[in-house]
Structures are given as C-alpha cells and as structure tokens.
Amino acid sequence: VWLGIMLPVLGIKSLSPYAVTYLDRLLTMHPNLTKGFGMIGPKDFFPLLDFAFMPNNSLPPSLQEQLRQLYPRLKVLAFGAKPETTLHTYFPSFLSRATPSCPPAMKKELLTSMSQCLSLDPLSFSVWRQLYTKHLSQSSLLLNHLLESWDSSSKKVCQSLQETIRSFKVTNEELAARGPSGDQDVAACDAACKELLRRMKGRGFPWSRLLLVLLVFGAGFLLHDVRTHGSFQASSSARLLRSSGVLSASQQAWQKVSHGCLEGYRWLERSLPLYGSQAMSVLQPQLELLWVKSSELALYVSEQGSSLTSWAHDSLPGFVEWLQSRVPESLLHFAECVRELLLFLVRSCLVPLLECVAAALERGWQHLLDSCNGEMSWGCLREHLTSFTYSSWMYLQNTTRAVTKWALAVISGH
Numbered sequence: 001v002w003l004g005i006m007l008p009v010l011g012i013k014s015l016s017p018y019a020v021t022y023l024d025r026l027l028t029m030h031p032n033l034t035k036g037f038g039m040i041g042p043k044d045f046f047p048l049l050d051f052a053f054m055p056n057n058s059l060p061p062s063l064q065e066q067l068r069q070l071y072p073r074l075k076v077l078a079f080g081a082k083p084e085t086t087l088h089t090y091f092p093s094f095l096s097r098a099t100p101s102c103p104p105a106m107k108k109e110l111l112t113s114m115s116q117c118l119s120l121d122p123l124s125f126s127v128w129r130q131l132y133t134k135h136l137s138q139s140s141l142l143l144n145h146l147l148e149s150w151d152s153s154s155k156k157v158c159q160s161l162q163e164t165i166r167s168f169k170v171t172n173e174e175l176a177a178r179g180p181s182g183d184q185d186v187a188a189c190d191a192a193c194k195e196l197l198r199r200m201k202g203r204g205f206p207w208s209r210l211l212l213v214l215l216v217f218g219a220g221f222l223l224h225d226v227r228t229h230g231s232f233q234a235s236s237s238a239r240l241l242r243s244s245g246v247l248s249a250s251q252q253a254w255q256k257v258s259h260g261c262l263e264g265y266r267w268l269e270r271s272l273p274l275y276g277s278q279a280m281s282v283l284q285p286q287l288e289l290l291w292v293k294s295s296e297l298a299l300y301v302s303e304q305g306s307s308l309t310s311w312a313h314d315s316l317p318g319f320v321e322w323l324q325s326r327v328p329e330s331l332l333h334f335a336e337c338v339r340e341l342l343l344f345l346v347r348s349c350l351v352p353l354l355e356c357v358a359a360a361l362e363r364g365w366q367h368l369l370d371s372c373n374g375e376m377s378w379g380c381l382r383e384h385l386t387s388f389t390y391s392s393w394m395y396l397q398n399t400t401r402a403v404t405k406w407a408l409a410v411i412s413g414h
Contacts, residue, residue, distance in 0.1 A: 010051060013058065020063050020070075027073050045078040046093050053106035075113075087121035095131055098138045111145040119157050125164045132168060133175070136185035139168075143192035150199055162200050169193045227408050269382075 010019050040048075051059055052068045059067065080086050091114060098110040117124040132139055146153070146161070153161075172190040176183070222237055229235040241247035372380035 010047075010059070016059055016063055020059075020066050024066065024070060027070060040074060040078040042078075042090055042093060045074065045090070046097075048074055049097075049106075049109075053103065053109055055103055083116075084120045084122075087117040088123035088127050091117045091121075091124045091127050092131060095128070095135050095138050095142070098141050100137055100141065107141070111142060114142055115145065115149065118161070119153075122160055125160050129164055129167055132171060136189055140185055140188040140192060143168075143189060143196065147192060147195055147199075150196075158200060161196070165193050165196050165200075169197070223404070223408060 010016055048067070048071070051057055052064065052071045057064070078090070094110050094114045094117065098107060098114065102110065114124075118128075128139070128142075168189065172186055172193065175186045176190070222235075225235040225237050238247065241250075368384065371384070
C-alpha cells in the first residue's frame with residue numbers, strides 16, 4: 001500500500017512528512033523483515049535511494065536524514081531472502097549512478113552495494129562486462145574501490161574478478177587503438193586493471209600458513225612421541241635426530257654458546273671493576289661540577305619562587321574576592337568539593353601507598369645488607385643474582401611441566 005500510494009507523493013512538499021513518518025511506523029510495527037521479502041523491486045528501490053542520498057531534492061534535510069536511517073532496512077527488503085540470485089538485476093542501476101560527480105555519501109553507498117553484488121551474485125560480473133564500455137568512468141571508480149578493499153576480498157570473488165579484469169584489459173586495448181575519445185577514462189581503467197592483475201599474481205602459494213600448519217603438526221607429533229615413550233631421550237624423534245647427526249650438532253652448538261657466554265661473564269667480572277674505577281675517576285670532576293651548578297640553579301629557583309609566592313600571597317585575596325563576585329556560588333562549592341576529594345585521595349591513598357612502598361624498599365635493602373654482612377660487594381650481589389635467576393628458572397621449568405602435563409591430559413582425554 002505504501003509503495004503504491006505514498007511513494008509517488010514522496011516528492012510533494014506537503015505530503016512528504018506524512019509519507020516518511022508512515023514508512024517509519026510500518027517498519028517499526030513489523031521488525032521481522034523476512035515477511036516483506038520481494039515486495040520492493042528495483043523499480044521502487046532506486047527512487048528511495050535517490051531521495052535518501054541525492055542532495056537538493058524535494059525532501060527537506062530532516063526528512064532526508066530520517067529516510068536515510070530507514071534505508072538499510074529498505075535495502076534488506078529489496079535484496080530479499082536470496083540476494084545471490086537477485087543482485088545482478090540491481091547492478092546496472094547502481095553502476096549508472098556511480099559517476100565521478102556523485103555526492104560522497106551516495107558514492108560510498110553505491111560502491112559498497114556494487115561490491116556486495118559482485119561478492120554474492122556471480123552473474124553481476126557478466127552484467128558488468130556487458131555495460132563496461134558504456135560506463136567507463138563508473139567502472140573506473142568501482143575498480144579503484146576494489147583495489148582499496150583488496151585485502152578483505154574473498155578468494156572466490158578474486159577468481160571471478162580475474163576473468164573479468166582480463167576481459168576489461170582486452171577491451172581497453174581495443175578502445176585505445178580506436179582513437180582518443182574517452183582516452184582519460186580508458187587510461188584510468190587500464191591502470192586499475194593492471195594493478196589488480198598484479199595483486200592477483202602476488203597472491204601466490206600461502207607459505208606462511210603452510211609453515212604454521214607444519215609447525216603445529218610437528219609440535220603435536222613431538223608431544224605425542226615423548227608421551228608415548230616416556231621421555232625425550234627414548235622417543236623416536238631423539239633417535240632420528242641422533243642418527244642424522246642433528247642432535248650432536250645442536251649439542252655442540254649449545255656448548256659453544258654456553259662457553260662463549262661463560263667467557264663473556266668472566267671477562268665482565270675481571271674488567272668491570274677496573275673500567276668502573278677508571279670511568280669514575282674521569283667522570284667524578286664533571287659530576288661534582290654538575291652538582292654545584294644544579295645546587296646554584298635550585299637556589300635561584302627557590303629565591304624566585306619565594307618572591308613569586310609572596311607576590312601571590314599579597315595579590316591573592318583581591319583576586320579571590322573578584323573571582324567570588326563573578327563566579328556562581330555553586331561553581332565555587334563544586335571546586336571546593338573537588339579540592340576536598342583530591343586532598344582525601346592524597347592523604348588516604350597516595351601517601352599510605354608511598355609509605356608502604358618506601359618501607360618495603362627499605363626492608364628489602366636492609367635484608368640485602370644483612371645477607372651481605374653489612375657490606376655490599378660484587379660477589380654478594382652476584383650470589384643474589386644467581387639465586388634469583390635459578391629460582392626464576394626453576395619456577396618457569398615447573399610451570400612449563402605443569403602446562404605440558406595438562407595439555408597431554410587434555411589430548412589423551414579427547
């Protein structure tokens with residue numbers, strides 16, 4: 001009823017508000033759009049699209065915005081329950097409207113709708129090939145849109161698109177050989193086609209996915225092998241690695257790496273005190289000078305701050321009176337509440353937290369000094385670092401074992 005009576009009067013100024021309001025009420029009363037599939041066809045849908053997105057039409061901006069909010073549901077009704085069989089009938093009208101001078105909002109909607117047609121209804125590609133020469137500028141926009149959304153396109157669409165792009169490339173060569181008419185649009189389409197073909201060739205074999213699958217499969221096989229034989233040394237994987245020489249080579253490499261790390265650690269142990277004392281002897285005069293200059297700067301800032309504070313103390317009462325005379329009482333009360341809240345947070349939360357952190361640091365430092373017999377040395381610090389590293393490694397090892405046992409239990413349970 002609305003399509004037959006209200007749609008023809010949608011452009012009449014006195015009747016448009018009633019028509020849009022009634023359409024909104026209909027869609028609100030019937031939220032289940034599946035019952036309305038097939039009621040709106042291309043003949044009724046595209047006038048609604050033009051009214052919703054084309055500027056300077058007979059609808060006021062407020063009604064146009066209201067109709068634009070209803071447009072997604074109208075689009076669902078128009079495409080129906082099986083868009084994969086009907087969208088190719090909408091594609092020609094979408095394509096003819098997508099001109100370079102089209103308004104941005106409508107251009108975005110048209111390009112999105114055409115991409116939807118191509119991805120859902122394969123017949124849209126054949127329709128596009130038939131209309132290509134008559135709509136070169138529109139096809140150029142669509143090709144560039146496909147380039148921009150290339151990463152999100154599906155493999156099925158890429159296969160159909162590849163055939164269409166090759167057909168377009170042949171057509172572009174024929175059009176370029178005929179003469180300069182429409183040369184700019186042909187060049188734009190040809191450039192977009194070449195870029196699309198280049199990206200299609202770039203989608204080669206998915207080596208990264210294959211590597212990930214092989215890695216997951218290898219890890220699962222290794223876990224199953226170790227679980228079956230009880231240990232890694234008794235597993236088939238270890239025997240294979242030993243027979244191929246990989247295990248011995250990896251052990252030798254690990255020994256060399258460990259030896260190199262140990263030598264580096266010993267060199268640091270010998271050289272660090274020497275180089276540290278040399279650096280201290282070189283940097284100490286500069287550090288003392290920097291400390292003196294910093295003290296002078298701090299004293300100067302303190303003097304300037306005290307003078308500024310005294311000036312503010314003398315000027316603040318007058319400023320406060322002037323502010324109170326011009327600021328509402330409620331705002332001053334709100335500022336006072338905020339100040340009290342901040343003071344409460346600082347006194348009740350921040351200060352106790354900092355005190356706890358300082359006490360914890362002091363206890364930790366005192367415990368470290370007590371364990372080093374009251375004197376901090378490199379040997380004592382090294383022992384603590386070694387102990388901490390060993391404890392962390394044992395914790396990590398135990399956690400890894402627990403996770404491995406849990407994973408094996410889950411695998412065996414399934």
